[in-house]
């Protein structure tokens with residue numbers, strides 16, 4: 060959409076420059092011949108929020124909807140008056156006329172300025188660099204940066220000494236109040252502004268004062284001046300200064316965001332440290348209760364049955380109980396669901412040489428290797444019924460008989476078992492021995508589902524992200540909300556795998572909801588082509604990440620050319 064100004068005589072002036080001057084002077088971009096209009100009367104300028112209008116100097120009457128303004132935002136359709144002339148801002152959907160390419164000098168200045176700023180990180184250094192860059196780019200003899208908080212003015216950096224009178228100054232106040240730039244082209248010709256304290260104190264012949272706005276932070280003002288011997292500032296230099304100040308503001312806002320992100324990460328890192336208990340992370344009330352239970356039960360020899368939904372961290376709790384037990388032996392973990400039925404017996408109980416074909420030597424089973432430690436039976440609900448009887452003897456007598464032997468061996472162990480299936484229901488269905496359940500369930504520990512742990516989800520997410528050591532260092536606000544709102548049916552395991560994937564796929568320093576594949580469930584379906592493109596792009600990015608960042612290797616692994624890889628990424632070569 061291009062914008063233009065409609066003048067009282069019907070002329071249409073396209074707004075194709077960041078700053079447009081209005082007045083009777085022939086040097087203005089919009090020359091008006093109407094009563095009450097001064098040589099340089101008003102300035103229209105564009106910043107991140109759109110177009111605004113302001114008087115060019117004190118005493119210039121600019122009105123919007125009949126009201127005199129110092130600075131007013133303009134939207135298409137708005138009219139404003141300059142002296143007796145009324146001008147209207149309109150939008151045209153017609154293709155924009157080709158605009159003049161930026162001059163070579165301007166491009167070079169912009170590029171040099173941007174690369175200089177990119178090297179700076181902390182905001183104060185960036186500000187200083189912005190001020191010096193601006194002064195250099197527009198050829199100012201004097202430059203300083205003033206911060207404005209309420210009525211307080213403070214010089215943050217300067218090219219030389221700045222007298223107090225130059226800071227507590229009407230020009231600075233005007234820019235702070237209006238947010239619009241001020242150009243005092245030639246002090247000798249501009250009676251109204253020639254007496255400004257800053258002009259006198261700094262012995263200037265020309266001055267340029269531009270706002271520097273970075274997000275919600277208080278406004279700063281860059282004051283640039285020229286002394287005798289240097290030609291006065293022109294409207295072109297005002298334009299350049301505004302463009303550079305907008306660029307610096309963008310970088311400043313990014314730098315502030317990064318500083319905030321770092322503070323957020325530091326805060327979470329401290330919270331995670333305080334909220335970690337034997338490798339488990341969580342500061343919610345249910346986790347606090349769980350930690351206290353583990354502390355209490357750890358040193359006892361009671362058999363513990365851990366129940367909880369899949370992926371809640373039952374194995375982690377078993378390990379915490381073992382560490383708190385003071386037992387010197389190992390924790391031997393057996394996943395009863397993963398062992399094939401034909402092997403589970405000999406794996407658990409061991410065998411004598413020749414007990415079955417292939418048994419070349421005596422071998423102790425897993426139960427024996429837990430001697431002095433803890434035997435952890437995960438997914439105990441999946442233990443075949445026939446083996447439950449043998450296990451009952453082991454648990455009851457604390458002794459094991461290897462296959463092919465007939466003398467039992469004493470084992471000093473503590474038994475911890477875990478199940479995501481309710482064992483009582485299995486007993487009712489005749490799938491689990493009640494007497495075995497009775498033995499295993501001397502005391503019960505319930506691990507809460509993740510959706511009941513409040514902000515623990517964020518602590519765990521940040522912990523996993525920091526462990527990944529990738530470029531992404533934090534989550535956007537939207538991703539944080541999506542993490543808080545997701546029910547996580549797969550609990551912590553689901554959270555861990557979503558964050559790991561997102562860390563690989565995210566292209567920037569912050570992970571968004573789409574990287575986590577969250578928040579899309581209720582969104583309308585995207586057209587197939589769009590969805591396919593998005594998928595292909597993610598897939599290619601994953602391939603690059605897996606190839607250690609090498610696009611060439613990734614292209615090879617995907618069986619495509621480097622050109623196609625760039626095309627899928629939506630980048631030119």
Ligand SMILES: Nc1ncnc2c1ncn2[C@@H]1O[C@H](COP(=O)(O)OP(=O)(O)OP(=O)(O)O)[C@@H](O)[C@H]1O
Pocket residue numbers: 338339340341367368369370371372373374375376437479519551552555
């Ligand atoms: N509180 C926690 N803090 C950090 N990581 C956790 C926490 N709880 C679980 N995890 C991690 O989540 C994953 C799943 O945990 P774990 O295997 O202990 O769950 P589980 O309940 O035993 O699962 P299943 O029911 O499938 O056996 C692991 O990677 C584990 O490290």
